[in-house]
Each structure stands twice: as structure tokens, then as C-alpha cells.
Amino acid sequence: MQWFSILAIYGLFWVLSAFLVMPFGLRTPDESGDKVQEGHADSAPVNFRPRKILLRATLLAAVLFVVYYExxxxGWIxxxxxxxxxxxxxxDLGY
Structure with missing residues (x-):
């Protein structure tokens, strides 16, 4: 497998992982007891931490890529x- 293929497949796994881990740990103002600020949606998270999401997505993508590469x-599947x-x-085409 070429290095560019490895990078591209890992990137695909990373994007998938980011969307998978994004909702975990987020709290809405109703769940945390905070007041909704003016101009914000009722469903907007109050504790959004992008670094934590990046770390979780990177780790999950690495695990998924290792399984894919193995x-x-x-040739398991x-x-x-x-x-x-x-x-x-x-x-039968009749030729």
C-alpha cells in the first residue's frame, strides 16, 4: 500500500470518527441547568471542547485504521x- 493511500484512508477514518465522537459528553443548557443566552439555540451545547473531540477522533481513527490495515x-475479509x-x-450471447 502506498503512503498516499494510507494517508487518504486514515483521513476518511478520521472524518468518520469525528462525526461519531462529537455528540458524546455534550450538554445542553436544560441538562446542565444553565440559562440559554440570547441569540443561541436551545440545543446549543454549553460545554463544547474541540480539543477533546480531536483527541478522541484521532485515537478512534487510529484503531480503525489498524484493523483495516491488518x-x-x-486478508481476513x-x-x-x-x-x-x-x-x-x-x-449466453449466441456468438
């Missing part, structure tokens, strides 16, 4: 394993 090297419907029928 599967790539060892291949495309043949994901073919749930069998091989497509062969059509």
Missing part, C-alpha cells in the same frame, strides 16, 4: 466474502 495485509447473492448469472 485486514488488508492478512475479502470481496468474495462480501458477495451475499452469489456470482451473477452468465448470459
Amino acid at each position: 485486514n488488508y495485509v492478512n 475479502t470481496l468474495h466474502d462480501l458477495n451475499f447473492f452469489g456470482d451473477p448469472p452468465v448470459k
Whole structure:
């Protein structure tokens, strides 16, 4: 696997991980007992910590990439394993 492919696949895992970990630990003003500030949405988090999200996303992406790379090297799950419907029928073209 080329280094650019590794970087691109890790980037995809990182973006996926960022969206997965973003909602964990956030509290709305109703949950924390704070007053909603003027101009803010009722659902806006009061304790948004982007550094924590970046760290969690980086760690999760690293774990996911290691599992992906090990599967790539060892071939645990291949495309043949994901073919749930069998091989497509062969059509006789009459040649």
C-alpha cells in the first residue's frame, strides 16, 4: 500500500470518527441547568471542547485504521466474502 493511500484512508477514518465522537459528553443548557443566552439555540451545547473531540477522533481513527490495515495485509475479509447473492448469472450471447 502506498503512503498516499494510507494517508487518504486514515483521513476518511478520521472524518468518520469525528462525526461519531462529537455528540458524546455534550450538554445542553436544560441538562446542565444553565440559562440559554440570547441569540443561541436551545440545543446549543454549553460545554463544547474541540480539543477533546480531536483527541478522541484521532485515537478512534487510529484503531480503525489498524484493523483495516491488518485486514488488508492478512486478508481476513475479502470481496468474495462480501458477495451475499452469489456470482451473477452468465448470459449466453449466441456468438
